[in-house]
Amino acid sequence: MHLITELFITFIAIVAFGIIFSIPKRALLFGGTIGMITWGVLQSGLLLGTSSVFSTAIASLTAAIISHFLAKKIRIPVTALSIPGILPLVPGSRAYFTMLSFVEGDYLTGLEYGVETMLQAGAIAAGLVFALAIFSFGKGIGHRYEPNR
Numbered sequence: 057m058h059l060i061t062e063l064f065i066t067f068i069a070i071v072a073f074g075i076i077f078s079i080p081k082r083a084l085l086f087g088g089t090i091g092m093i094t095w096g097v098l099q100s101g102l103l104l105g106t107s108s109v110f111s112t113a114i115a116s117l118t119a120a121i122i123s124h125f126l127a128k129k130i131r132i133p134v135t136a137l138s139i140p141g142i143l144p145l146v147p148g149s150r151a152y153f154t155m156l157s158f159v160e161g162d163y164l165t166g167l168e169y170g171v172e173t174m175l176q177a178g179a180i181a182a183g184l185v186f187a188l189a190i191f192s193f194g195k196g197i198g199h200r201y202e203p204n205r
Contacts (some may be wrong), residue, residue, distance in 0.1 A: 059099060066095040070140045079140060083132050087140030090126070094119040095144040109175045112145050116183025119145075124191045138184060147176040 070091035074084045094115045101111030119141030120134075127134040150173040157166030 067092040083136045090141035113179035116180045120187030
């Protein structure tokens with residue numbers, strides 16, 4: 057029951073974010089759904105015992121793949137769906153606790169939080185880039201420029 061509540065709250069938060077940042081109206085519900093799925097994948101990975109970085113990478117890849125499929129189907133830019141999709145993955149609280157630890161003089165804890173924050177951010181980027189590579193594979197073959205001989 058707890059996970060269902062989290063998914064519902066995630067959906068509402070993503071749609072509200074989309075309204076604030078002027079996501080196209082026809083993409084609001086799709087973006088909220090992708091964000092909800094992404095959160096579910098992240099939490100499922102964590103429940104299965106995987107690391108937070110690996111779970112983040114898988115969730116990011118999931119969000120990017122769904123975003124690419126839906127963007128082609130409803131004819132909107134991929135970023136209008138992928139940004140709301142990865143929003144639940146952003147390690148904002150970790151970044152806050154990183155800075156708080158450094159300000160309080162607890163440098164080892166700050167370094168630990170900082171490394172984890174950077175790894176999670178890298179995992180988000182890796183998932184997005186990997187999906188982009190999958191969807192752009194094969195484009196341009198046969199359309200290469202050949203100079204006149």
